[in-house]
Amino acid sequence: MEHEHHTSHENHASHDHHAGHENHPGHDHHGAGASWSTAAKATLHCLTGCAIGEVLGMIIGTALGWGNGATMALAIVLAFFFGYALTLRGVLAAGLGLRSAVKVALAADTVSIVVMEIVDNGVLLLVPGAMDAHLDDALFWGALAFAFAVAFLVTTPVNKWMIGRGKGHAVVHRYH
Template sequence: MEQRHEGHEGRTGHEGHDDHGPAQSHKHQAPAHGAGGPVSWGTAARATLHCLTGCAIGEVLGMVIGTALGWGNVPTMILAIVLAFFFGYALTLRGILAAGVDLRTAVRVALAADTLSIAVMELIDNGVIALWPGAMDAHLSEPLFWIVLAISLAAAFVITTPVNKWMIGRGKGHAVVHQYHH
């Protein structure tokens, strides 16, 4: 059943030909992947990649701004984390608002959909950078900076994907967003 949705992340125009029965064929009360039902790793990976995109934009921008302004490691990392949450939420908001949802509802949905995913991602990402010898002191022009950033984002993706799979399977996280895509 979940494979039918594979490759249709965010598109929910399947109501007329789904096999969930008449109760769900005309409305979107349950997420496309079934609250409490099995969720494919591909679906979880796409949701994680969505969050990772926003996090990566925020991380890199925060590091660039902090470094350019000559800030220390802690303020630069704080800025990067704040921007990662901002851009993670912004990408989700963009899709929800495009579906015609009012701003207040869209903000609530984005917070519900992305907070845990982004928090886990940021914990892993920044933990790797903080613990990697020399990474916190590497400059943007040094390969070490970019190599460790790539490794930290990859680690965040790998560790956050099961979290998103678990949340989507329970009708939480990105499953909430699917209710608003038309």
Template sequence: MDHTAHHTSTAHDHAAHPTHGGHGGASWGTAAKATLHCLTGCAIGEILGMVIGTALLWGNVPTMVLAITLAFVFGYSFTLFALRRAGLDFKSAVKVALAADTVSIAIMELVDNGVIALSGAMDAHLSDTLFWTALLGGFAVAFVITTPVNKWMIGRGKGHAVVHAYH
């Protein structure tokens, strides 16, 4: 076997997949997929929290606390389940999920809840268009803001790049 050809192939593979710790930045597609993965878990948790808090007539603060807590729980859970399926033990999977998702979820929650709070949607009812447009609009804004952050982190072997090692 020609070792030079093998080495070149390996170097090419790492350059083509910077999420595995190679040099250079991650692709926008990779960053968007990571952000969408994270956003899905966040959205499920946050919507559930907002619906529960609003339906129970809780105030704004406890409703937002519940929504943010559930966003983190569901966001981490998606990654945690994927890592467990890949064969990682629970403790290691939790560590990887925390490393992979914390920054992404935190930015999404800050942006999304900022949009919701600034729009006045926290005082809207579940049947109000304002409630749902602010919630969904906040997710869209959070996606746009978080994707470049994830691109930067993945390109440096952090964030979702940590998870890709287990796929």
């Protein structure tokens, strides 16, 4: 019996979000097992990719003279691209093939990026003047920082819930 329990968790044994479940064989739902620290790290990882993509999208859209809608669309596309790219880089470095690495990145980041993009773009739309602020305006950077902070606060509990159930960034941890 001891061996069976070890086998069910051997892929996750080194992960702090599974600590405390070693004495519960057959325990499938790890909701309480995902630490806030693990969730915050996963969210910061996602936020980094999203921030790179969004800022780059806004710079490109502004430089090309695009309107708010087209610039926001480009920023969102690039946020997904860079969010996935950061995960892909780590998983590929762990020795996974490209096709499998793409599947892991999609499984790990999709919900997190979607929630983050909805929240941070929603906040930007609600901050008066933020969508019309230019890259050299303090309002632009202040609104963006505020939007990312709100997105982090909303997305972290989502990531905690997902990691605790072996989904989201828990998928990536198997390859570290």
